[in-house]
Amino acid sequence: MTQFLEQIINGLVLGGIYALIAVGYTMVYGIIQLINFAHGEIFMFGAYFAFFCVTTLGLSFWLALPISMLLCALMGMLIDFIAYRPLRNAPRLSALITAIGMSLVLQNLARMIWTAKLRKFPVETRPSFLVANKIILPGGAQLSFLDLFIIVLAIGLMIGLNRLIYLTKIGKAMRACAQNKVAANLMGINTNHVIAVTFAIGSALGAVAGVMVGLREVVEPTMGYYKGVSAFAAAVLGGIGNVTGAMLGGVILGIAEVLGAGYISSEYRVAIAYIIMILVIIFRPSGLLGKSTATRA
Amino acid sequence: MKTRANFSTISLVALVVMSFTFMSCEQKVEGIKIAVAGPFTGNIAAFGEMIKRGAELRAKEINAAGGVNGKTLMLVFEDDAGKDKEASLVATRIATNRNILAVVGHFNSSCSLAGKPIYKRAGIVELSPGSTNVRVCEGSDWTFRNLYRDDFQGGFVAKYIKNVLTDIQKIAIFFDNDDYGRGLKDGFTNAAQKLGLDIVATEAYDRDNTDFKAQLTSIKAKNPDLVFISGLYSQAGLIASQAREVGITVQLFGADGVDSPGFLEIAGDAADGTYVSTPFVFELGGSEAQRVAKAFEAEYGVAPDTWAALTYDAVGMIVEAIEKGGENRKAIQKYLASMTTPEKGYEGITGLTYFDKNGDCIKPAYVKVVHDGKFVPAEKQMLDTEM
Known part of the structure; x- marks a missing residue:
């Protein structure tokens, strides 16, 4: 029982991280039908930006997190501006290939700047409040403050994102663009502006995930590929284009991966998560929640 | 705009072709x-x-x-x-x-x-x-x-645990799911079972992953006396620190893949006390x-x-x-x-x-231990090359 509870916690943390990344994939897809493969690399850069802030600049972790979010938001918008905007009316395949190219460029850029060495946040730069404390749950299972913080932060950001999409003007504009870009444009919505904001929000959330993974695990140039592919699978599982679906998909995939490794076979840890995804896709080709275009945003 | 794009494409292609040509020119060397x-x-x-x-x-x-x-x-x-x-x-x-x-x-x-x-x-x-x-x-x-070879190394580690770390009975294995990690795990498992040690858990990990907590939580639940890491230093370093985080405090033992200064750097304090087997120790x-x-x-x-x-x-x-x-x-x-x-x-x-006729060789194995952030030769060595 203790073990089961601890595994569920591991799964929720991983799921929260996947969800944070997956919404970035799904929001962009919802609006411009582009699978932004460079998103995993933005997640990785988020981790490196925070790492750079706390080590080279000597800033506190709590300052490094928002700085990293801001930088990644800018980076997301910049990528959209230079790589995707010129292809807005080109065939979808061109944009997809560009996205893959962008991903490779960014991954190798990180390797050139920081080398492939695994980097851990130095002990003195870690927020001691989070890493030193843990809660002992009834039954003896432990929950570290860091894990709790990641889960709470992920839930908070997801609720915030949901409110943003459904209650604010920019959210309304995003939903309008998702439904019909041309019509939205005719109604006076600056679609390029809305798309840029979408990239910024998705990238900032990806940065949060990156910083958390960097803190909990390690920072390295290929982390974006590994976690990014799983998060993309989560977005597909939930129904690509659907934000709530991405959150749900992330949590399901995270828990499936951890329980699969813990109780079935750790040799097939990732495979188990993908089998679940494939099964869902077979029976619901548009994913768990992805059906009508009206819910896309 | 159109012609400019074409020009840059052409020059890029030309550049690529040229660089290939230069690369394929093998220089005559004395x-x-x-x-x-x-x-x-x-x-x-x-x-x-x-x-x-x-x-x-x-x-x-x-x-x-x-x-x-x-x-x-x-x-x-x-x-x-x-x-x-x-x-x-x-x-x-x-x-x-x-x-x-x-x-x-x-x-x-x-x-x-x-x-x-x-x-x-x-x-x-x-x-x-x-x-x-x-x-x-x-x-x-x-x-x-x-x-x-790993059958020798696996057997050596099992024997070392049996003869030197005499308090150890229950062992968990955490292996890298590649040729090295799997082969060494098999060699170790065979030898350990023959020597009467209990293998209470065998978990695998993927070298591209950096989150090992799911497997470590399973290992912790089996209460081993020692965790044998059959893999390379970068993952072993992360495993050592994540093991401490999930509450595994027992002895860690790695094989030669862990024998690198990189392990100490990544694992930090969590490396202390870890044993590794290795083909050579400079001090000896x-x-x-x-x-x-x-x-x-x-x-x-x-x-x-x-x-x-x-x-x-x-x-x-x-x-x-x-x-x-x-x-x-x-x-x-x-x-x-x-x-x-x-x-x-x-x-x-x-x-x-x-x-031998395969091209394999027979050489002894040594043991090092991490002490104050450094690898030092373990006090007890077993240098016979009998399998």
Whole structure:
């Protein structure tokens, strides 16, 4: 029982991280039908930006997190501006290939700047409040403050994102663009502006995930590929284009991966998560929640 | 706009074509070329760095002493990033370059295995200073290594635990799901069961992953007395620190893949007390080993590790084969294949190397332990080479 509870916690943390990344994939897809493969690399850069802030600049972790979010938001918008905007009316395949190219460029850029060495946040730069404390749950299972913080932060950001999409003007504009870009444009919505904001929000959330993974695990140039592919699978599982679906998909995939490794076979840890995804896709080709275009945003 | 785009495309293509042309121009050289293949980039590059320095130091010493048959020894470094796919490409590149007489490498077992058929077909010697998987030398007369195999190493670790760490009864294994990790896990499991140790958990991990908490939580639930990590230093470093985070406080034991300064850097305080088995320990080497250690430190500012030593010896062996056998690929193979008895063996800083009919060799294993953030030789060693 203790073990089961601890595994569920591991799964929720991983799921929260996947969800944070997956919404970035799904929001962009919802609006411009582009699978932004460079998103995993933005997640990785988020981790490196925070790492750079706390080590080279000597800033506190709590300052490094928002700085990293801001930088990644800018980076997301910049990528959209230079790589995707010129292809807005080109065939979808061109944009997809560009996205893959962008991903490779960014991954190798990180390797050139920081080398492939695994980097851990130095002990003195870690927020001691989070890493030193843990809660002992009834039954003896432990929950570290860091894990709790990641889960709470992920839930908070997801609720915030949901409110943003459904209650604010920019959210309304995003939903309008998702439904019909041309019509939205005719109604006076600056679609390029809305798309840029979408990239910024998705990238900032990806940065949060990156910083958390960097803190909990390690920072390295290929982390974006590994976690990014799983998060993309989560977005597909939930129904690509659907934000709530991405959150749900992330949590399901995270828990499936951890329980699969813990109780079935750790040799097939990732495979188990993908089998679940494939099964869902077979029976619901548009994913768990992805059906009508009206819910896309 | 259109013409500009076309122009830039054309110039890009031209540039690419030109760079290929330059690359394929092989220069005529007056010297002896051998390749050194290993993980010089990627997330286990700390191995590659030591391999490169070990080879460079040896080449420098050989050239200072007049070269090979009076010619300059030149090393060609080829990077496989520790990945088998890259290794096949590297192997093809080396094999098709007729100027290269032999290969020191690869390091990872999966890379040596990937290169083996290519080197065999081309007829060029592959002498690995790091691959320990049982199958590495099987089925090819062209593949050799100057360290022990994993069935020996696995058995050695099991025996060491049984004889020296006598409090240990229940063991959990956490292995890298590749050729090296799986092979070593099998060797260890067989030996441990024969010795009456309990294997309470066997968990795998994927080398690209960095989150090991799911498996570690399962391991913790089995209450082992010791966790044996069958993998490489970067993941082992993360495993050590994550193990402490999930509440595993028991003894950790790694094999030679963990024997790298990189492990200490990544694991930090969590490394303390970890045992590793290894093919060589400088502190226990002879006077020649001490001289090389000093020269290495003077040259690079850091102490050499095991892999630098084995590469240093491997380069020396190839050079001896060239001098005594002949300056062609076949002669090198014939010379190495004839080193079948201790008398015909090669006396290097890591000990005496001679081969069985596979190209494997029999050498002892050592144990190191992490003490105050440094690897030091363990108090008790078991240097017999009986399996």
